[in-house]
Amino acid sequence: IERIDEFRRLAVAFNEMTDQLEASYTQLEQRVAERTRGLQAAAAVGRATTSMLDPDQLLRRVVNLARERFDLYYVGLFLLESDSGRTFAVLRAGTGEAGRQMMAQGHRLEVGGDSMIGQCTSMNEARVALDVGEEAVRFDNPLLPQTRSELALPLVARGRVIGAMTVQSVKESAFDEEYIAVLQTMADQVAVAINNAHLFAEARAALEEMAATQRRYLGQAWAEYTQTAEEIAYETMRPGDAPLGDAILPEIQQVVERRSTVALQNASHTLAPLHSALISPIALRGEIIGALGVHADKEDRQWSDDDVAIIEAVVERMALAAENIRLLEDTQRRAVRERLTSEVTARMRETLDVDTVLQTAIREIGEVLDIARIKVRMGTGKPPMPE
Template sequence: LLKSQFGFYHVAIFLADGNIKELHLREVATDEPIDLINMQYKLPIDNHSIAGWVALHCEPRVVNDIHNDAAYKEEPFLPNTQSEMALPLVARGEMLGVLDVQGNRPNQFVKDDISILQIIANQIAINIDNAHLFAQTEFRLNEARILYEYNSLLSSTLDVGELYRRAARALTTWLNGSRCTIFSWESEEEAATTQVDFIYDLTSGIIDQYSLDLPTLRLEDHHDMRAVLTSGQPKVWLPEDVSLNEENPSQLESSPQLSYLDVPLVRNVTTLGLIRVFRHATQAPFSDAEIQLAQAMANETAVALANATLTSETQARVAQLSSLNRLSQALSEAPNLEQVYKSTRREILSLVEATGLAILLLSEDKNHLNWLYLYDYGEEIDLSNLPPQALGSGFSGHVVRTRTTLHLQATPENQEKYKSFQVGASEDFHEFWLGIPLIVTNQLIGVLSLQNLNPFSERDIELLTTIAGALAIAINNLLQLEATQAALAVQFEQRLQMQTAAEVAAATTSILDLNSLVQRAVDLIKERFELYYVGLYLVENDYAVLKAGTGEAGKAQLAAKRQLKVGGESLIGGATGDGKPRIRQDVQAAKGPKWLPNPHLPDTQSELALPLRVHGTTTGALTVQSSTPNLFSEDFIGALQIMGDQLAVAIQNAQFLARAEARTQRQTYLNEISAKLHQSANVETIVEIGLQALSQQLAGTAVELQLGRQKQTS
């Protein structure tokens, strides 16, 4: 419009860049056939061009003869320029640009033209400023919309992984990037971990794709990243930046990425990580407004991540407390150690990732660790072939010796260092191993150990240490309970033995008949001690003759008149031979005295033969048999021996009584016969009485009496 109205040769509008360092051509009308807009024509703001001088000094400059002005810059594409006038575009005290007018003849600009053009320049400046204000307002509204939508997008999930994915996609879209990578960072660590890498690059054909390669970067190799993380300020990196690492410029130059923007994830004063947004070579560099928007989005991301992490940690803590509560209840209700181990394994593996779990208990002599439970890759391991572990070797031995937690990788070097060995199905010697001492009231009782392909976190170790404390208390309580129950069982067994001995003693004193006495005694012993078979033998001449036996087997043997050679190879024969007890705790084992099987007693697994002694004389033996091997303890044998001695005395007393009664009966019978003989004077009657008495004593045998004198022969 200005060109046509005033007949000028060339009219151009320049706008200053954000740093007021250069003038960029925005609009032009010229007689020359050249496209200066696409050439991205620009001038430095300095004294070497008329437009640059006006922008630098914010004053108009009119040159009616270019040959007489030192500031004039000759342009080859404007060969007909003879005069030039430049007017500053100023609004609200800010220099926005320059209106440059050129004529093709000298002295083309008159005073009135200058006044009119200045008014027009002022109007142009006002319109440009209004357009800037409108653009800024529109940008802020768009920024507010983007931030609102971004906040809504992030606040609709509390999953940390999903947050990273949503943030990377949204940042790539709204910042017009071709790629977005988000890193997490712990201030005490010298590494940044890639959490998500989203690519949306139309030029390479990779659209809407998440990379699966998420490396951890060492900050000592990435100074650009370290600078942003430590300063907390965003930074745009270009290939020509000399502060980049040696490798990064080459990566940018060899790839279609022109630049990238690093924005720290800052919450309050804590830097949580970094967002890196790339732009393609065909895209413009990041503007200040875009950097500001990226920082605002990064702040929203940091808050969302912190909230999600806190929520996740809270939920995890609630889950942990719930599991600990379940574990505590399960441990308190567990009836035995096996249930304790399984409950512990179930709860631990629901909280912590692990491939194996073991529980070892310190032996009573405190020189070894005994394997109590081993779970490896989904199955319980048979511990019957595992020997106790010496405290001087192995990872667990180190835990016991130092009373401290040990966490390391089971590399061959560490295996050799700690003299460790492999247990379980895994052949991976590079698993991570964690051992925690089990301590109760400052007394170490064992070790809880776990294995996994990945290292255990500090939170895992803290949680497992808490569980180990509860486990140690539960194991110790059950061990004490088992010891108490064992002591009570011993007391009960002793009381039962004393009670049985008293009953046997009572029976022996109340029963005078020998056969009834011995049968009652064996029945009582079998019943009270829940034995398989009890039999009683008495020595008669060179044999031990069975006098009483329990059950059908006893009846069958009595009917068969079972007897064993005194001093023979049987247990009864040996016991009656030398008066010493014989025992086979396991009749199937090779060790022990010779044992002869009894076809009437096929289920016998252990047998004890106790001699019946009176005043140093062995009068018989008691056989006690069980269908359970290794039944006879020292206390049990002692109680049976006491009962055997009492029984021997009772048997002897019964025998004495029986003999005394027999003598008394014979004497009474003799007295009766003598009285009858003295009351008769008839010889035949006397003879008859005598013969009947003799026949009766001889069990009815016929008896004859011959009277007379034998004839003598010479």
């Protein structure tokens, strides 16, 4: 009997052990599945951010996708900004109505202050509150009353903290170590994407500034060129047609304002017997330097897409050719100026006598610039300084 009881106890113990192993195996499978879903969610957020270069659009996409993929109550993203010698984590994107209201209010938390975001950005480490009611250092947001657990993750790019993310859940103890590791991986990817977007925006702004500077230079250069050029308007017509003169100017002004090719019917009453016109701006790197107008004497002339394409192609090549000619003439003028300056300077250096130097300078300048009278006065009229 005792032997039977012993076998019975062994069987019960074995069954209990089997049940425990099955429970452990099931629990392990669940944890693996949860970890897999978390990694898949983090990867999805990472993929979505790598192709976005607009900073504001990127931030909105990150918080909404993170909340959706990780089934969270709220996700907010902060970036660091300095103000009067202090550094704040400023909310730049938040999910839901709470996020919209906080954005409108300019919600921010001081770095190093009494909040999880403040401590997270100050210490460069994640902060977790498994039960928000027991967390001493935490900002209790009245717009998020259902939060039961919260995780603050630093955003680090190139070894520097640039902001932080807050992820909040309606469940207590929602974030274990594995979950935190997955979310931090996502945050690291987001930080790199944000940094890249900011670098791209800075580079684009620099290029736009360079382009604007170049356009201003071109505009100024062509304004000076047209003031000194012998001819700035050219016209060709069939034999017997009257010259257009300045009659085309109103249409050119319209093209310059619109910055695009314009097809006009009954272009101007002053153009009789001409009835329609196709006018295209001559643009060089975005700066309008002139216009080309083609006029027809047929009332029913309709300008086709091919007509427009041909005119625009000609105008594009015309702009480049005109700019090359202007640059060549400018280079030639500079060369002449440098040569004349060198000649005058060389003649002045032939003597060490001040009077002779001044006389030589006056004579050479007068010949070069065709000036009838030149006066040179040495000294300022001020009394000498005492020794």
